[in-house]
Amino acid sequence: MRAAEPDSWLTTAGSPYRRLIFIMIDGAAYDVLRELIAAGDLPALASLAELGGGVKKAVTCFPSTTGPAYIPYFMGLFPGTANVPGYRWLSRAGYDEAGSKWTRPGLASYSGREALGFDLDLPQRPTWFDYFGSSKNILNLLTKGCDPEDNLTRRIKPFVYAIGHYLHRWQLADRVAAGALVDAVRQGPELIACAFNGVDGHSHERDSRAPKVIESYRTIDRAIAAARRELKSLGRDEETLWVIGSDHGHSATHTHIDMARTLDGLGFPTLYFPRLWRQDAHCAEMVSGNGMTQVYFRNGAGWRERTPWEEIEARQTPEALLSIEGIDLVAGQTADGRVNLRTKAGSATIAWRDGLCSYDFEGQDPLSCGRFTGLDAEKVLQMTFESARPDACMQLAQLFRAERCGDLLISARQGYDLRARWEIPEHHSTHGAIIPAQMHVPVIISHPLQADYFRTADVFPTVLRLLGKQPATDIDGVARD
Ligand SMILES: [Zn+2]
Incomplete structure (x- = not known):
């Protein structure tokens, strides 16, 4: 058109x-x-x-x-602005528990023939x-x-x-x-x-x-x-x-982390590609790349509403995930719209208001840029371009704009990916991570x-x-x- x-x-x-x-x-x-x-x-x-x-x-x-x-x-x-937040995603608005569950508008993947639906999204x-x-x-x-x-x-x-x-x-x-x-x-x-x-x-x-x-x-x-x-x-x-x-x-990959089984082990029966028919799922895991994945938790509102970071943190899920060798970063959105991210060594908060970003951290600074308030998108880019997580202030925040974005974003360390089964043929090199x-x-x-x-x-x-x-x-x- x-x-x-x-x-x-x-x-x-x-x-x-x-x-x-x-x-x-x-x-x-x-x-x-x-x-x-x-x-x-x-x-x-x-x-x-x-x-x-x-x-x-x-x-x-x-x-x-x-x-x-x-x-x-x-x-x-x-x-995030385009509402296509991953290579696979779940839409809370579109995922109808009573109707078809395996495809759009509730779920999408761009593998094989399904890529034909990309433009429609x-x-x-x-x-x-x-x-x-x-x-x-x-x-x-x-x-x-x-x-x-x-x-x-x-x-x-x-x-x-x-x-x-x-x-x-x-x-x-x-x-x-x-x-x-x-x-x-x-x-x-x-x-x-x-x-x-x-x-x-x-x-x-x-x-x-x-x-x-x-x-x-x-x-x-x-x-x-x-x-x-x-x-x-x-x-x-x-x-x-x-x-x-x-x-x-x-970047080259030596270890595949089975994220779906990991979440199962943490007590969240998990829906993932290709296992989409599970009735008892407590969360859905949608992997991209395979260096990143997004986790959508089922909560009191079913699949309809995002689970805020505060609830995910109260269950100690970020800590449990970061204790796994090969997980670099987890991030979620707080109830008031900030982005919280955690690494093994530190945690940080990113807040955008009227086009200006503020950043604070505890422990080791995940973006090595120091605390700041009120910087625009250009300054944020300059300060974090060469960091260990390039442009994370913008890139994590933009993804949460998407209705189809997960509650928890997980990014793998170099050398690891997040899909141990079902990637046929096996991938020896990875992308997707930040x-x-x-x-x-x-x-x-x-x-x-x-x-x-x-x-x-x-x-x-x-x-x-x-x-x-x-x-x-x-x-x-x-x-x-
Ligand atoms: Zn690729």
């Missing part, structure tokens, strides 16, 4: 750019891509980075996982597709606003994903994307959105520097080189803005930008401005110079 009154913002007056090509390298870790470019391994990406002043380091959203982490790029919104707000007169989509899962006819790979996508996922052969998906990218360039739409999934798929199989991962980066680089040759021959290279982004990083290796992502924009540190939600308004357009609605991101 197109947003209303397009004429007021579909303008490219005064902009040097007429077209946008957005490449999502799903799962590209900042350090890995930067090192490959520095080593001269990816010349086409290097030349785009050179135009923009280097590979930028951005912080993605929490949870750092495919699906939710696409939303900041395509809509300028955090997943997004809010009625414009995406990049709504801002351009013509577009083509290639293997990217967020297609809201894209005409099905322009979704070039919609028929082949389930097939190439199944081969990638079950046979560890993401080379096919990468090659399909590479070929479709050059075809799309020939057709000359104003927007091309193209996702490459080999880096993520092959990273899960082994680690983020595995030979197959490096080969995926090289395939992408060759595709970009071929697309630029085509653009040059069509005389469109200089009017094309390139943006290369990643939705999350990756730790630097998974939150820091590379962003390349082929236009000189001063900004070095920003949120992925900032890419959306920055790019619109470079194309002479304006966001049509309120968004979370901020345009960068």
Whole structure:
């Protein structure tokens, strides 16, 4: 669906750019891509980075996982604002104990065919597709606003994903994307959105520097080189803005924590994917990535109302969880709307009021930024960007905006994930957590930008401005110079 009154913002007056090509390298870790470019391994990406002043380091959203982490790029919104708080979620409003329990509107997962429902879960707000007169989509899962006819790979996508996922052969998906990218360039739409999934798929199989991962980066680089040759021959290279982004990083996993069994052991019979038919459940556990999970407690109101932090703490659930090796952080929302978080060594409170944040802690400071009051979103980003939990003041708080957000957010330490069964094939590398290796992502924009540190939600308004357009609605991101 197109947003209303397009004429007021579909303008490219005064902009040097007429077209946008957005490449999502799903799962590209900042350090890995930067090192490959520095080593001269990816010349086409290097030349785009050179135009923009280097590979930028951005912080993605929490949870750092495919699906939710696409939303900041395509809509300028955090997943909490968009009410898509995870790769799996439960909706208190939609979960009808008397009716169908296994799917929307009560429960969702974006695995396999269920990913087709992703667009339906997004809010009625414009995406990049709504801002351009013509577009083509290639293997990217967020297609809201894209005409099905322009979704070039919609028929082949389930097939190439199944081969990638079950046979560890993401080379096919990468090659399909590479070929479709050059075809799309020939057709000359104003927007091309193209996702490459080999880096993520092959990273899960082994680690983020595995030979197959490096080969995926090289395939992408060759595709970009071929697309630029085509653009040059069509005389469109200089009017094309390139943006290369990643939705999350990756870090190697040596231990899987069985969070569903852990919660069972704490006295909460647990509903989780794929065990969704339990009648006696006291909580639901919805894992993302698998470095983070959200827990929804059933309380006096059934599943209808959020259980505040005070009640969860009174049962000593945070302590019990943090005593498990591999749990980095737990967070919940207090009855008056603050976010409380705890690590093994300390606890902290985050409070936002009128766009300003206050932060206090006890014990060891979880964000290493010291106490403060009344700082805006920009200062908070600067102070916590390089912390052990990047941008946590914003990222934990934004998630609780979602009606579908859990009562308790759990984030794993590096080296651990939170899903011991049912991840087939087994994952040896993880994302989803609020730790630097998974939150820091590379962003390349082929236009000189001063900004070095920003949120992925900032890419959306920055790019619109470079194309002479304006966001049509309120968004979370901020345009960068
Ligand atoms: Zn992944």
